[in-house]
Amino acid sequence: MNTSIRRIIGPKRILARLEHEVFNVIGHQDYTPFIVLTRSRTGSNMLISMLDSHSQVAADGEVFRTLEGRDVRRVLRRSWGGQRRNIKAKGFKIFYYHPLDCPDSEIWSVLAGMEDLKVIHLSRRNVLRTIVSRKLAGEIGAWTSKQYAEIGSPDKASVILEVGEVREALEQTAMWEREVSERFSKQDILHLTYEDIVSSPEDSSREISEFLGVEYEALSTKLKKQNPERLEVLIENFDQLKDAFADTESAIFFDE
Template sequence: MLLKPDLLLKIKRYYSIIRDIALNLNLIQGHLKYTKFIILCRSRTGSNLLLNQLQFHENVRMFYEVFSPDNSPKEFWDYINHDIQIIRDLKNNNPIKLIDDFVYREMPLNISAVGFKLFYYHARKGKQQEIWQYLEDRQDIKIIHLVRRNLLKVHVSQQMALATNSWYLKNGKKLDSNTIIELDYEQTRRAFEETKKLEAENEIFLKNHQILKIFYEDIVQNNVLEMEKIQNFLEVKHTPVYISTKKQSTKSLPKKIKNYSELKTSFQGSPYASFFE
């Protein structure tokens, strides 16, 4: 009988816990010679899909949003052998120590790559800002730059998530398919421009790093090929990985946007006209 993806992920996590405990007790060997990386992106670009697939790889230790401003319950799995309050204090007051001592720490020998997800706008206040200079200086850290070609779908996904307060679905869960939104032209145009600006700025900022640019659309259309490309970049063995996340909506854009026709007309002749079906 085949095990469900969620159960497989839990089994992998429990093995990780056991290995970490054994490493801390000097019962097994550890090392630091693994590939260090981050997934750099904005929200609503399929980052949970990519992160989730990498979590399934037996040789990858994939942390969640280390510098998210929210205290996510996913931190429980990231730092299960540690006092979570200590972790949260370090996140705010000594973020570099958090990365060095808890993320890119000594790992069991079976781990070949360690990474975490970072949004463009994470860690932009207080002591947390220090990590951006740290990342610029640490050219040994590889960058998976995840982007989405169709920025209208990014913006719609963002607005739908805000409207429904649903940001992440697992297989078997459903979203209200009747949700329809109305978009303001100026707000939508500014959203496009801001995302393009952030994409360009971050590529320039980390230009001295090894960067792999990945498109969400390609992950969806040819998942096996794209995952092989990512695994080569991370220098881990080729392993089939599961998908346990679920698209929040499969409806076409005209069925999600109340004023779709008017919006499409307004963007005709602009650099963003191709985003409309």
């Protein structure tokens, strides 16, 4: 392999890929398949990291972010192929609107037809936080904790949000969340919120372990919250937005 390519990919990632290829063929398949269903900026990277810290769980990232012409069933066979003997649950993260390049993909009908599939539905109780986080990430160009650490946070300051864009994002997110139970009516669904995971990690660990049918282990992650500041600090026109949503169900998002 070309030295420059090896330096970019890294020996650990190369080894991990080779290991995945081997176990995909010779590994066992007697495990529970699951997905983490959510939208962006809900703490899904944190949850995937926590799941992957469990010795009996293997969790991948956005397997279906884009298809790029790939066959859905082939991608699934690769993701849910053979696993190491210790793995009892294997899954990946998928957003409500994936794949980005194929909105009419059959992935959703395929997943809905898997009655043994476990669905972990992750949401954020304060949806406004999700909207702010996404806007900040887009403007800064940092979508992960690692990228935030590399760029630094002193200049991220705040964002200006239009009333219309907030209203549209709130309505869209609410619609996505309502559709989960309808789309996966045949599956067991565990509803988790980012706030509960952060405030009660031990309880969440027990709940997740029981749901996936694995032994209890305290789940851990090295990832940190990216925007801990209060909304009044993160949103430049906070007062304007608060007034605009004062007489709506969304008013609670402004009173943390």
